[in-house]
Amino acid sequence: MKPLWALGVVTVLCLGVVKPAPADTTVVPVPVTVGSKAFTESVILGEILARLSEQAGHPVVHKKQLGGTRILWNALLSGAIDAYPDYTGTLMHEILAKEDLHTPAQLRRALAQRGLRMTGPLGFNNTYAIAVRESLATRLRLVSVSDLRAHPALALGFGNEFMHRADGWPGLQQRYRLPQRNVRGLNHDLAYRAIAAGTLQAIDVYSTDAEIAYYDLRVLKDDLHYFPDYSAVVLYRADLEQRAPNVVTGFGQLAGRIDDAAMRAMNAQVKLQSRSEASVAAAFLQNEFDLRVNPRPQAVWQTLWRHTREHLTLVGSSLSTAILFAVPLGILAARNRRAGQVILGLTGVIQTIPTLALFVFMIPLLGIGALPALAALFLYSLLPIVRGTHTGLQSIAREILDSAEALGLPPMARLRLIELPLAARSILAGIKTSAVINVGAATIGALIGAGGYGEPILTGIRLDDVGLILQGAVPAALMALLVQGLFEALERGLLPRSLRASAQTTV
Amino acid sequence: MLRLTQISKRYGDHPALAPTDLRIERATTVVLVGPSGCGKSTLLxxxxxxxxxxxxxVHLDDTLITADNIxxxxxxxxxxxxxxxxxxxxxxxANVTLMARYLRRDRNWIDERLEQLMQLVHLPPDLLTRFPCELSGGQRQRVGLMRALMLDPELLLLDEPLGALDPMIRYQLQQELRAIFAQLGKTVVLVTHDLAEAAYLGHTLVLIKDGRIVQTGPFEALARRPAETFVQEFIHAQRGPLATLTGAAQ
Structure with a gap:
C-alpha cells in the first residue's frame, strides 16, 4: 500500500506546483531585485535594502544568501539583480584586482565603465582579521599577526574564500612570512566551532562578526597593515537611477549611518539571539529613519510548503526535460557506436563539473534563480538516464532482436514494441537514480537563489542552527525516499510481471 | 521455391560461407546439417x-530478395x-499474435487462427496468459512454432529448434514436427547438427563443412554413396557410443 499512498501525496504536491499564480491586473512600478551574500551581515543589509525599496514604492525581491561574490557580481552585471551590499576591499582587490585600483575615485570610475554605481561608505569597516582564543593569546603572548611567526605548529583554518583569494591567506603568508604548514580551508561559520572545539588555533574573522565576543576571541593587530579597507557600500546598476530613482535615493541615505558597533550589534541579534534578519532590519529602519515596516513572519508550515513547492518544481521540470532528451540520446548511443562514445563521454564529463562552477558559467546566460539551477539539474540528470537506456537496449539478446526482425516488424515498430519495453526496467532505474540524485543536488540551487530545501539548510549553516538545517535536510531526505517509492510503484505498474526484478528472465 | 546463387559471407577474416548454389523445391523439407560453426546457420x-x-x-519464387522488399x-x-x-x-x-495485430488483421480471424494453431501444436489453452519464463522448454518451442505459423507463411525456417531440449521431449517434438510438416505441406528449411534428426525430418539433407556444401541428397544417398570421406566420418561419428555398445553385444 505504501507506493499508492506515496503516489497520492506526490500528486497532491504536484497539483500545488502547477497552480497558476493570481494574475496581476494593476499597473505596478518596476520591480527591484536585491541580492545578498551567504553571511548574516549581508542578509541583514539586503533586508534593509529590500525594505527601503518597498518604502520607495517598488515591489521587491530579495535573493538571499547567494553563494559567493562572483555569483552576485555576475548577477549584477547581467541585470539578474539590481543591487547588493559589498565591500570596497573586495571590489578593488578581488573582483577588479587586474585594474590596479587604489582610491575610491578610481573604483567609482571602474564601476561606471561597467554600468554600475556605488553609494558612499555605510560607515563600518568589515575587514578581515586573524583571531585566536583569548586564553591561548595570553599563554603565547600573541598580540599582533607578526607574533604568529614564532609558533609554526599552530593549526590555522580559513574560510574557503579567504583561503584562495589574492588578498587572503596567500598574500598574508607572504607579507608576514608565516611558517605554518597546517592550514586548511573550511566554511567560515564552521571555523568558529572548530576554534571553540580546539581543533584550530587561529582563524580568519570579519571584524564585525558577532561571534568574536561570544567565543572569547582576541583579534590580532594587523601590525604590517596588510588588510585593506573593507568599507561597506551598496552596489547598484546605473540604470536603476532611471527605473527607480526613489530607490537609489533611499540607498544613498544609508551612507554613514551604520558604524562598526551598530553592525556588530545587529549581527549579534541574529546570530546569538536568534532574531530574524527581517526583524533586525526593521528595528534599524525604525530607529534610524523612523520607517515603520512590519516584517510578516511566515509560519513554519508556510515556508516548508513554499520550499517543498520550489524543490518539487526544480526536480520535476529538470527531470522530465532530461527524460525527453536522454532517452532518444540513449537510443542513438545504442544504435551507433561512434555516436554512443561521444554521447556517453560528453554526459560523463558534464557529471564531473562542480555544481557551483556550472552555476557561475550559467549566470551570464540564464541569470540567477530557478532557471540556471534547472539547467544544471537537467544536465546532471542526463547521464544516468542515457546510460540506463543504452545498457537496457544493448543487453537485449540477439535471438530476440533476430526474432523481431524475422517477424517482419519495421525498425520503428521493433523499437516501440520490443526493444523499449525490454529496456524499460533499465531506463526506469536510470530515471530513478537521476531523480534521487536530483532531490539532493537541488538543495545546492539555494546558492543561486533557486529556493527549495537548500534555503533553510544554507541559513541553518550560516546561523549555526541545527533545527533550521533539519528543516531542509529532513524533508529533502523524505522526498528522496518518496521519489524512490514512487518509481518502485511505477515499475510495478508499468512492467509486466515477467520483467520485474523478482522474475527469472532470460533476456 | 528458393534459389540461392553463388551466395557467400565472410565475418572479418573468417569465411563463414564460400560461394554456394542451392535450390529448394516447394513442399519439401530440407535439412542443413553439419558440425558446429560449419556455416549452416549463416546460410539460414x-x-x-x-x-x-x-x-x-536469393530468389523466393521468382522474386529477387533485396533490402527493400525483405x-x-x-x-x-x-x-x-x-x-x-x-x-x-x-x-x-501476445507473442503469437503480435505481427497479426500489428498488421491490423481482423480480430475474429486472429482468434480462430490462434485456436487452430493451439490444436496443431498441442498447447493447452490455459498457457495463453503465461509469460515465456513461466513455460517449460518444450512449451516455449511450441509457442515459437505457433508464432512462426500465425500468418500462414509458405516457407518455414527453423534454426536448431530442438537444440535446448532434453532427449525425451526432443524425441516427442521431432515426431510432432514431422507430422506437422507432413500435414501442412509447407517448404521447410531446418538447421541441426544432429544427423538422426536430419534423417528423420528431412526429404533432402544438405551436409555442410567449413562453409562449403559437401553433399546434397536424401539420407540413404549420403549413407550409400558418400561424396567424400568426411560424409562417412560424420555419419559414423553420429552413431555414437550406444551404437558401438549394441554392435559389440551382437
Missing amino acids: RLIAGLVTPDSGT QQLRQRMGYVIQEGGLFPHLSVQ
Whole structure:
C-alpha cells in the first residue's frame, strides 16, 4: 500500500506546483531585485535594502544568501539583480584586482565603465582579521599577526574564500612570512566551532562578526597593515537611477549611518539571539529613519510548503526535460557506436563539473534563480538516464532482436514494441537514480537563489542552527525516499510481471 | 521455391560461407546439417535476410530478395530459433499474435487462427496468459512454432529448434514436427547438427563443412554413396557410443 499512498501525496504536491499564480491586473512600478551574500551581515543589509525599496514604492525581491561574490557580481552585471551590499576591499582587490585600483575615485570610475554605481561608505569597516582564543593569546603572548611567526605548529583554518583569494591567506603568508604548514580551508561559520572545539588555533574573522565576543576571541593587530579597507557600500546598476530613482535615493541615505558597533550589534541579534534578519532590519529602519515596516513572519508550515513547492518544481521540470532528451540520446548511443562514445563521454564529463562552477558559467546566460539551477539539474540528470537506456537496449539478446526482425516488424515498430519495453526496467532505474540524485543536488540551487530545501539548510549553516538545517535536510531526505517509492510503484505498474526484478528472465 | 546463387559471407577474416548454389523445391523439407560453426546457420540467416550476403542472390519464387522488399517478404516466411526466441515481456498470446495485430488483421480471424494453431501444436489453452519464463522448454518451442505459423507463411525456417531440449521431449517434438510438416505441406528449411534428426525430418539433407556444401541428397544417398570421406566420418561419428555398445553385444 505504501507506493499508492506515496503516489497520492506526490500528486497532491504536484497539483500545488502547477497552480497558476493570481494574475496581476494593476499597473505596478518596476520591480527591484536585491541580492545578498551567504553571511548574516549581508542578509541583514539586503533586508534593509529590500525594505527601503518597498518604502520607495517598488515591489521587491530579495535573493538571499547567494553563494559567493562572483555569483552576485555576475548577477549584477547581467541585470539578474539590481543591487547588493559589498565591500570596497573586495571590489578593488578581488573582483577588479587586474585594474590596479587604489582610491575610491578610481573604483567609482571602474564601476561606471561597467554600468554600475556605488553609494558612499555605510560607515563600518568589515575587514578581515586573524583571531585566536583569548586564553591561548595570553599563554603565547600573541598580540599582533607578526607574533604568529614564532609558533609554526599552530593549526590555522580559513574560510574557503579567504583561503584562495589574492588578498587572503596567500598574500598574508607572504607579507608576514608565516611558517605554518597546517592550514586548511573550511566554511567560515564552521571555523568558529572548530576554534571553540580546539581543533584550530587561529582563524580568519570579519571584524564585525558577532561571534568574536561570544567565543572569547582576541583579534590580532594587523601590525604590517596588510588588510585593506573593507568599507561597506551598496552596489547598484546605473540604470536603476532611471527605473527607480526613489530607490537609489533611499540607498544613498544609508551612507554613514551604520558604524562598526551598530553592525556588530545587529549581527549579534541574529546570530546569538536568534532574531530574524527581517526583524533586525526593521528595528534599524525604525530607529534610524523612523520607517515603520512590519516584517510578516511566515509560519513554519508556510515556508516548508513554499520550499517543498520550489524543490518539487526544480526536480520535476529538470527531470522530465532530461527524460525527453536522454532517452532518444540513449537510443542513438545504442544504435551507433561512434555516436554512443561521444554521447556517453560528453554526459560523463558534464557529471564531473562542480555544481557551483556550472552555476557561475550559467549566470551570464540564464541569470540567477530557478532557471540556471534547472539547467544544471537537467544536465546532471542526463547521464544516468542515457546510460540506463543504452545498457537496457544493448543487453537485449540477439535471438530476440533476430526474432523481431524475422517477424517482419519495421525498425520503428521493433523499437516501440520490443526493444523499449525490454529496456524499460533499465531506463526506469536510470530515471530513478537521476531523480534521487536530483532531490539532493537541488538543495545546492539555494546558492543561486533557486529556493527549495537548500534555503533553510544554507541559513541553518550560516546561523549555526541545527533545527533550521533539519528543516531542509529532513524533508529533502523524505522526498528522496518518496521519489524512490514512487518509481518502485511505477515499475510495478508499468512492467509486466515477467520483467520485474523478482522474475527469472532470460533476456 | 528458393534459389540461392553463388551466395557467400565472410565475418572479418573468417569465411563463414564460400560461394554456394542451392535450390529448394516447394513442399519439401530440407535439412542443413553439419558440425558446429560449419556455416549452416549463416546460410539460414541469409535466407531470412538477417544477414546481408557479400555476394550472390536469393530468389523466393521468382522474386529477387533485396533490402527493400525483405520486410514485405518476411510475411511469407516463418522463423523459429532455439527456445523459440520469444519476447519475454509478452504473454504467449501476445507473442503469437503480435505481427497479426500489428498488421491490423481482423480480430475474429486472429482468434480462430490462434485456436487452430493451439490444436496443431498441442498447447493447452490455459498457457495463453503465461509469460515465456513461466513455460517449460518444450512449451516455449511450441509457442515459437505457433508464432512462426500465425500468418500462414509458405516457407518455414527453423534454426536448431530442438537444440535446448532434453532427449525425451526432443524425441516427442521431432515426431510432432514431422507430422506437422507432413500435414501442412509447407517448404521447410531446418538447421541441426544432429544427423538422426536430419534423417528423420528431412526429404533432402544438405551436409555442410567449413562453409562449403559437401553433399546434397536424401539420407540413404549420403549413407550409400558418400561424396567424400568426411560424409562417412560424420555419419559414423553420429552413431555414437550406444551404437558401438549394441554392435559389440551382437
